[in-house]
Amino acid sequence: MTTTIRVAVALALLGLLIGILGGGGDRPVVVVYTSLDPVFSRSILSRFEEETGIEVREVFDTEATKTTGLVERIRRERSRPLCDVFWSNEPLRTIRLAEEGCFEPYLSPAATGIDGAHRDEAGLWTGFAARARVIAFDPERISGDALPSTLEQLLEPRFRGQVALADPRFGTTGSHLAALLSQWGEERYRAFLSGLRENEVQIVGGNSMSRDRVLSGECLLGLTDTDDVEVSRRAGDRISETLLPEEGTLILPNTVALVAGAPHPREARLLIDHLLAPEREELLAASSSRQIPLRPGVPVPPGGLSLAEVRSAPVSLEDAAAALPDALRIAREILGL
C-alpha cells in the first residue's frame, strides 16, 4: 500500500510539474493582454503568428470584469511587467494607464490615416476599429417614433422599470457615463442618474446581460454596445438597436499600447504594426463584432457601420478619461452601488 501511495504521490508531483511548466519553446514570443473577445482577436493574432513566426501568448478578460481586470493587472505588474502589448476594446482606461506611466511611446508607421482625436500625440496609445454605444430593443415590441432619440428620453414614465443598464463600474458603461459627465457637466449628469434611479432602471452585471433582458422581454430597452447586439442578431435573435440619431452616440475605439519595460519590445512593436494595419479594421468590420473603421478608405461590408453614418457625440476621449473617477463616484452614490 505504502509503495502504491509513494508512486502515486511521485507521479502526481511529476504530472503537476509537467502541467505547470509544459509548453515552453525557443520561438520568439510576444505577450498581449486583450479585452477584445477571443472569438474576434484570436484569428487576428493567429494570422500574426503565421506571418512572423512569433508566438503570441494572450491573456483575455472575462465578461464580469471587462477591461478593468486587465487594467488592474497591468497596474499591479508595473514593478515587473509580464505584458508587452495592451490591446483594449475601450479607450478611457488605456488613457488613464498612459497617464500613470504604464506605457512607453511608439508611433507606429501603420497608424497613418487615423485622425488625432483617436490617438495619443506622443504615441503612448493608438486607437483603431471602434464600437458605438447603442440602445437595444425588440423591434416587435417597440419601433419607429416610440423609440428614444436621446438618452434623457429614457427618463420618461413610459419607460419605468423597462430600461436595463450594465454595472457602470466595469466595461464600456463606465466609459459612457464618464463621457456624459464631461459633455454635460455635473448638474445635468446628476439629474440624469437620479432620473434613471427614480424610473427604476435595472442594473445588470454586464452589457450582454443588458441585451439579454431585452431578449427575455423583461425590459423594453437595454443600453449596450453595437457588438453585443450584432452577435445576438447573427445568432437568430429578434433584436435591433438605435444609435441615438438626435444627440449622437459615443464612439469607443480599440486601443493598442506598448507596455513600459515590456520584456519583448521588438516583437511588441511588430504586433502593434500588425494590429493597426487597415486590413485588421476591415476584418473587424466584417466580423459579428461589426466594428467601425476609423480610416475613411477601409471598406465596410453590407450591414456594417461606417464612421460617416454614425453621428458621433462631441466628446474628447482625454476629457472623458479624466472625468472617469468622478463619473463612477457619482454613479455609485446615486445608483447605490
Add this chain to the structure above:
Amino acid sequence: MTEGASAAGLEVERLRVTRGGFRAGPFTFRAERGRVTSITGPNGCGKSTLLGSIAGLLPAVDGGVRFAGEGWSEKERTLVPPHQRSIGLLPQGLGLWPHLSVREQARLVGGGAEAIVEMAEALDLSGLLDRRPASLSGGEAQRAALLRAVAPRPALLLLDEPTGQQFPGTAARVREVIEGIAATGSTVLVVTHRAWPGASPVELFRRGGEPSGGAD
C-alpha cells in the same frame, strides 16, 4: 503510590475517566507481573473504559496510572503516550485493520516472524495467517486480534472479553495462551463477565449511580 509497590506491575490509583458524557471511577487496584488479573463487574460499570484509559486512549481526569514504577498518567496529564507503553490490546470491537492480512497486522505491531507462526499455531490460526479479516469468522477474528495483541510480547496485556466468541474447546486454548504469556513475566489484565480460574480478581461495582470500585 510508594516506590516499593513497583513490583506489583500495574498500579491504578483513584483513576477517573470520561468518555463522551459517561464518567467512570475512581478506580484503585494493582495487577502483579507474571499473573492474570481479571476485572469483573456488571454491564456499564466502566470495564472497557478502564482498559482504554490504562492504554492511554481515553483521557483521565484524575488519579494516576503507573507501570513498573514509571508514571504513565497523572491527573489529566499523559506522561507516556500509548505507543511507548509496550501494551498489547484486544479491544471489544477487535479493531482489526481490514486491508492487512493477519500476519501483516502482527508484524506491524512488532511481532517476530517465528513468534507469530508459533503463536498462531497455539491459537489454531496457522492456516489463516495470510487471510484478511473479512474472510474470518467471528471467533477466528477474535483470535486474530488476540494474536496481534500478544505477538510483540508486550509487558502489559489488556484483553477485553478474550474468550467471548469462542467455543468451550478453543476458549480453553485461548486461556492457555494468555496464561503462558503471563508466565513469561507479562502483566495481564482481562475484562470478563465470568470468573477466570486462578486469576487475581478485581471487582468493579456501581456506587450511587456512578461506576467505581476496585479492590486489592
Add this chain to the structure above:
Amino acid sequence: MSAMKGEAGSRSEDPFASLLAVIVAGLLFIPALIWLGRGESAGELAPPAGMIEVLLRTVLVAGGGALGAWILGGCIGVLLAAYRAPFPLIRDPLLLSPFLLPSVVVTTAVQSWLAGGPLTPLIRGVPGAVLISTLQMAPLVMWIVTRSLRALPEEERLALRSSLSPAAVARQLGRRALPISARAAVLVFLLLVPRLEVPAYTGIETVGRRVLVAFTADGSDLEGWIWCVALLLLAAPLLPLAIRAIPSGRAPQAMGGTDPAAPRSLLATALVLLPAALPLVGLAGLAVDATGDGIAGGAEARRWSIALLRDLLRLAPLSILLSLIGWRIAVGIGDGVRARLLLALLAMPLVLPGCLPALIWIEGALPHLPRGLAETTLPLSTVQGLRFVAVAILLGRIADGSIPSAERAAARLLPPSVARRRIRLPRALPGVLAGAGLIFALLLGEVESAAQIAPPGRLLPAVELHQLLHYRYDVQAARLSLAIALVAGAWLLLLGALGERGGRRP
C-alpha cells in the same frame, strides 16, 4: 471500546502537520504583507456606503442557498441510501453533474429556460440567486449524506431493514443524516458567501462583487480590505464548525457501494435521477446541433481538447496533492488555540472572493519569482490551491473520520508515523481520493482567480466558457461544458474506482 469518542491526545500537536499548515498559510500571508507593506492603500477608513444592506443580502443568498441545498440534497441523499438506484457506476457523476458544471453554465441554462415566462421572478434577484445556488450545491450535500449513510455498520443496517418498512427506514436514515448534512450545509454556506458569478447573473450586489470592484475597478484597496474584514466577521462563527472533527465512524466513506438490502424503487430513482439528467440531456441536445459548426469548426475543437487535456494534466495531480495535504493537516494538527487560529487562517481564502488571493500574488509574490516561473501556471495553481485548501482539510477530516474507532484505537498503539502511513492513510484513501474528485471539480470551474492570474498564452476552459456564453455561442458553450462535465465525471469515477480498490486491497 467499540466507540471510543473523546480519544485522549488524538488531536495533540503534530509538528509536521503544523509546519505544513504554516507553510501553506505563509504562501498567502507573506505576499499579503508585502502588498500591505507598500502602503499604497489610500482611502478613508469609514464603512462603505450600503454596507449593512449588502452584508445582509449576502447572508440571505448564501444562507438561503445553503438551506435549500441542505433540504434538497439531504432528501435526495436519504432517498438514495434508502432505495436502490440502477447504474451505480454512472449514478454518482450524473447526480453530481450540476456541481461539476461551471456555475456560469448552470446559471445561464436555468435563466434561458425560465426567462420571460411566468417564472421569471424566480430567476432574478435574491430568489434567483438562492434557487440557482440551491440547484448547484444540493448535489454536494447529497453526495456527503449518501456516503455517510452507506458507511453505517453492517449490523445496524440489517437491524433497520429487518424491523422497519422502507419509508420508516428512510425516516430513520434522515434522522441519522442530520448532523453530517448540517456540516455539509455549513460548507456550502462558506462556498457561497464569496461567490461572484451567480449574484452577477441574477443582478444583485453581494460582498464578493464589492471586493472585486474595490480592488479592480473603482474604489480603493482600503475599501476592499474593509469588505474583506466584514466578510470574515460574517463567516468567522461558522469556521470552527466547519473545520471541527466529524465523530468517528459516522462519516462518509468511499465512492459507490449500495446497501444490498435496499429495495429498488423506480419512482424514487426517477425522482432522483431525472433532475440531474435533464441539464445534461439539454446540453447534449444543443451540443450536437450542427448549425454551430460554421463559427468554430475543427480548429476550435482541437484547441479546447488541448486546453482541457493540459488543464487535466495540471489539475488532476494538483487535486490529489491538495487532498493529501488537506488530509495530512487534518489528521496532524492539534485542537489548541494556536491550531484553530492556523486553520482559520487557512480557511480565509475560501470565504474571501477568489480574485483576492490572485491579486495578492500578482502584487506580493509575482515580482519576486524568477520570470521563467512567473510565466508558468505555478502562480495560478498555487492561488487556486490556496483557495480550496480549507475544503481539502475538511474533506480530509471526513475521510479520516470514516475509520471505525476500534481500528483507530488499535492503531494508536503504533508509533504515529507508522499508524498514519500503514493504517490511517490506506484506510482513509477512498475518502481522500473522492475528496480529490470534488476538489478537481471546484478547480476546473474556478474562474475568479483564473481570470486574474492566468499565465499568458494559457487557455483555461472555464474562462473560455465565459467568453462563449457572452458571445451567444451556445452550441460551442454546450459542447465545452459537456466536455468539462465529462472530464470531471470521468476523473471522479476513476478516483472512486481507485479508492474502492485501495480500500479492499493494498
